[in-house]
Amino acid sequence: MTNGGDQGPSGVQAFGQFWRDPRWIAAITFLVFGFIYMLVNAASLIDQRRALGQPIATSHAWALEGSSYAAWLLLLPLVLFIAARLAEGAFWRAVAFHFVTCIFISLAHSGAMFAIRAVIFLWAGIDYTLSDSVGGYLVFELRKDVITYVSILAVFLIARHIGVISALSRGSDDNSDDLIEVRDGSRVVMLRTGEIDWIGAAGNYVELHGPFGSVLARRTLADLSQELEPRGFVRVHRSRLVRRSAIATITTRQSGDFDIQLRSGESIVGSRRFRQRLA
Known part of the structure; x- marks a missing residue:
């Protein structure tokens, strides 16, 4: 049994709601720029290894960079959920929580990325191992993950702030x-x-x-x-x-x-x- 409004959300309404949600804005921004970043990193890795006389197969370069992007996609909903929950709280409490969360997200990203790479290389008949110690690998990834985490958070907070200001301005002329x-x-x-x-x-x-x-x-x-x-x-x-x-x-x-x-x-x-x- 279905009743209620005469019609569901129109395409224009749904599109407007979609683009005013800061979580979706941050997600789409990461999807686009993260993909571009992956392409640039893969191409740079191929060029650098060629210049060092240690060429790497194109497919291997894509697997290495693509696994990082894929791992972030898996964690993105959790990052945005945490960002939304902390956006209304006290500033310094949110900063402290994000500091701890960023470390755990980096550990999860490093673990997921290693697992994805291991599966891909195993499927290709290659034994994938770390080129550094586990500690060195985690610290190396943490430095990069902090930048990614902060970037996602910044886009979310900016989009959210603009959304609240926009909502207030639309209602400023009302009673x-x-x-x-x-x-x-x-x-x-x-x-x-x-x-x-x-x-x-x-x-x-x-x-x-x-x-x-x-x-x-x-x-x-x-x-x-x-x-x-x-x-x-x-x-x-x-x-x-x-x-x-x-x-x-x-x-x-x-x-x-x-x-x-x-x-x-x-x-x-x-x-x-x-x-x-x-x-």
């Missing part, structure tokens, strides 16, 4: 009744209710989701429900609140719970206890 105040870390952010797609409870906080990405605020869901339900929001779960006009379709499960497809392309689950509120 003040259409704005809500949330505390994003040490900042007070004014968000337009029409920019908020849904809100989820996160302990003593709530997480607001929309084209600006996500904002963590120290407020209760019950408090926001009282403020936002008169403005077109509805409680669909004990821990979720959704804007009615953001809903594209609703699909009811046999259990009575239901899946909500938003016009942004996101999906959230509603509880059967709250189903009648969408009637």
